[in-house]
Amino acid sequence: MAIIYVREGCPKCDELLAASRRRYENLSVVDVGRNPERVPELVKLTGGKRIVPVLVDGATFRIAPDGGSEF
Numbered sequence: 001m002a003i004i005y006v007r008e009g010c011p012k013c014d015e016l017l018a019a020s021r022r023r024y025e026n027l028s029v030v031d032v033g034r035n036p037e038r039v040p041e042l043v044k045l046t047g048g049k050r051i052v053p054v055l056v057d058g059a060t061f062r063i064a065p066d067g068g069s070e071f
Helices: 011-023 036-045
Strands: 002-006 027-031 054-057 060-063
Touching: 002 011, 002 036, 011 027, 036 054
Parallel strands: 002 027
Antiparallel strands: 002 054, 054 060
């Protein structure tokens, strides 16, 4: 199972989300704008940065691999 952290209105989030939906059968989507209570776990993954998109696949995670948006 993979988790992707996104924010509405972020074009890079939309791109990575579309690609991830094709790749992963079980994908959990967390919109940090709609779920602000999930921001602390995202910040922990990013080393203190408030940036999206972030894709977590098991122990591997990718932080804004092709660019992203700070919030």
